[in-house]
Amino acid sequence: MENEGKGLHARVLESLGPAITAGDYPPGTVLRTDELERRFDVSRTVIREAIRVLESMQLVASRRRVGVTVRPAEEWNVYDPRVIGWRLAGRDRPRQLRSLTVLRSAVEPVAAGLAATHATPEQCAELTEHAMGMVATSRGQQLDAYLVHDTAFHRVVLSASGNEMFARLGDVVAAVLTGRTQHHVMFTDPDPAAVTLHVQVAEAVRTGDAERAEALTREITLGAMAELDVLAP
Amino acid sequence: MENEGKGLHARVLESLGPAITAGDYPPGTVLRTDELERRFDVSRTVIREAIRVLESMQLVASRRRVGVTVRPAEEWNVYDPRVIGWRLAGRDRPRQLRSLTVLRSAVEPVAAGLAATHATPEQCAELTEHAMGMVATSRGQQLDAYLVHDTAFHRVVLSASGNEMFARLGDVVAAVLTGRTQHHVMFTDPDPAAVTLHVQVAEAVRTGDAERAEALTREITLGAMAELDVLAP
DNA sequence: GATGGGTAATAAGTATGACGTTTTCGTCAC
DNA sequence: GTGACGAAAACGTCATACTTATTACCCATC
Secondary structure, three states, X not given: OOOOOOOHHHHHHHHXXXXXXXXXXXXOOEEOHHHHHXXXXXXXXXXXXXXXXXXXXXOEEEEOOOEEXXXXXXXXXXXXXXXXXXXXXXXXXXXXXXXXXXXXXXXXXXXXXXXXXXXXXXXXXXXXXXXXXXXXXXXXXXXXXXXXXXXXXXXXXHHHOOOHHHHOOHHHHHHXXXXXXXXXXXXXXXXXXXXXXXXXXXXXXHOOOHHHHHHHHHHHHHHHXXXXXXXXX | OOOOOOOHHHHHHHHHHHHHHOOOOOOOOEEOHHHHHHHHOOOHHHHHHHHXXXXXXXXXXXXXXXXXXXXXXXXXXXXXXXXXXXXXXXXXXXHHHXXXXXXXXXXXXXXXXXXXXXXXXXXXXXXXXXXXHHHHOOOOOOHHXXXXXXHHHHHHHHHHOOOHHHHOOHHHHHHHHHHHHHHOOOOOOOOHHHHHHHHHHHHHHHOOOHHHHHHHHHHHHHHHHHHHHHHOO
16 A cells, blocks of 8 residues: 555545445445544544545535444535545446546537637647647557647646636546546557547637637547447446 | 534634635645634644545645645635535635536536436426426516526436436536526516526427437526626626 | 333544654754 | 754644433333
């Protein structure tokens, strides 16, 4: 484990969080703090702080005289980056990947459209740079390098939209793209059509063509949706 | 204050959270725990638990020898319901309202399209029911009753999409709609065209016409975006 | 036998004092 | 001026005692 230097409560969190989000504790399960104390061999302070964080993610609810009860999945803060990470690492990774891809397909086109009217010259430059990078690494099993440019590209688009809520989805998109690459088994090069679309998006944003940027990005995300049946069965 | 029966740490949270998200403490400001102890007249335990929660929202970072430092707004967990609530209640309410409306305009059309193929008969019934309710309350200063049906309608759409990430945005949309009504000064009745659109969306979802449901919902959200300049200057 | 109230048990909430640990900053020697 | 060493400051952890809300059980009453 790499739990050095993070504080004990973080260690407890990294154990309980994944377990709960993986469904190891069905909704309604009660966890008593003194039991957790013994299980992790830490003080009440530590357990309580971990519980507070889980509570703030709506993963559990703490009630007097009854204990810490696990809440049903519908009530979780599914936008919490840690919850997303835990679920992506756990059992229902396919389900989570689908959810995120659908979310992405809704958000990114709109973000690209906004970027076309809000992007700074620097952001436009970054965009074309990464699009070029994607072209350069799209052949010959350079999937790792390709992924770097791909995630950077989409991060810039979301950021350039000027909407803070969109910008914060950069990590989500990065996770989806990384997940896609991991499952691609490192053999097939990226779809050339997709690469071209990215170049065109960069151009549309640079020229301020919002409608075109949106439509092109929608094509990209539609492609991601199409891959989904192979990717997350 | 209505902080009865919620625990002391929640009281501290409800004081610090709004203050931080309102920008009362510029990024980099340090809060020392012993100072907070005295300020709120509670024990370290309570302060520490509140800090842990703020830390999990990425509002602050706690570092040894230096204290609890306020993080820049770009790093906040802006999807945390409490953060959203605090910001909506605070100084940059207009900004937050814009962000959320844009997010909504991206998500809801896609959600409606998915709902057209995923909605259960019960959900279709609820949809038409609330659309009818909107029609019935759209005239004669019944804005409160109208709002109830409006929020319920959009909640069902998001829920019927079958995407958990969309479903969790129900509260966000409700907040936006409520905010809109509050600023409408209770004099002008809802736009009849918008009401008609809702009825048509309900019908499109019921008949499984995804494209139509999406397009109609996009018109609704475009209307919301248009209102924005008056609403959140 | 069902109902209602009171009481005791239980588990979380709070307070406090002591100690550990890391990080920073200042000082001192070189 | 540079380096290393050490002390101080703040959070981190632990142990313990005490408080409080909630539940469940028991007993009396109807």
